[in-house]
Amino acid sequence: MKQSNEKFSGVVRCLRVEDLPRIQQMVGKLAEHHGDVATVTLEELARDVLGASPWVRILVAELSGDVVGYAALCPLAQMQFGARGMDLQHLFVEEHARRLGAGRALIKASQARARAEGCKYLSVGTHPDNVMVHGIYPAMGFDPLDPPGPRFRINLSETAA
Structure with a gap:
């Protein structure tokens, strides 16, 4: 895969309430890519990503006023070391905006957000078949x-016995 050396010409920012429907669409696209069907409602998404202490932190990549990607960060801990961490749980960029640096900008912004929250590490998992990213993360300093x-x-759940 050819990697972009260009700097992303858009902005990466924190999620806004008005972004929720767009994020819901992209969550569905990422789920579909992995053979899943997203069932998250707007209410569930709002519950998890808004408020003073969100369960999931969302960063969005915006290009010419359009949200074209997002990163979802979830807290982690290694209590025995007193180490906070973040997991880059989701990273998605719309197909038309790929290879423009949005993914890299989201990863760098995720690192900055994790640092700002006192984290000592940022982790990410990938599907073994997603060979496209196997070189990207190490090239960005991930071990x-x-x-x-x-x-x-x-x-x-209540339906489980």
Whole structure:
């Protein structure tokens, strides 16, 4: 993949309330890309990304007044080290805006946001088949990590018995 050496000519900024429908659309596109169907409602999205202490922090890339991408950051902790971290949970750029530097600008802004919140690290996971990004993150200073050990989950929804 040819990487852009151009500086992004748009802006990266924090999410605004009026961005929510656009973010919801892009979340759906990213889910579809991964073979999922996004079911998040605008109300659920607002609950998670707005307010004084949001569960998820959203940064948006804006180009000529249009939101063309977003990064979703989720808090992490390594309590034994007293280390806060952030996980770059979602990174999405609309197809027409790719290779213009928006993704790199979102990653750099994510690093700055994590630092501003007192984080010692920023992590990101990618799908093994997403070979397009396998060189991008190391080129931006990210170190590869070994896969985590076994993980488990329990369904806590009301419909679970």
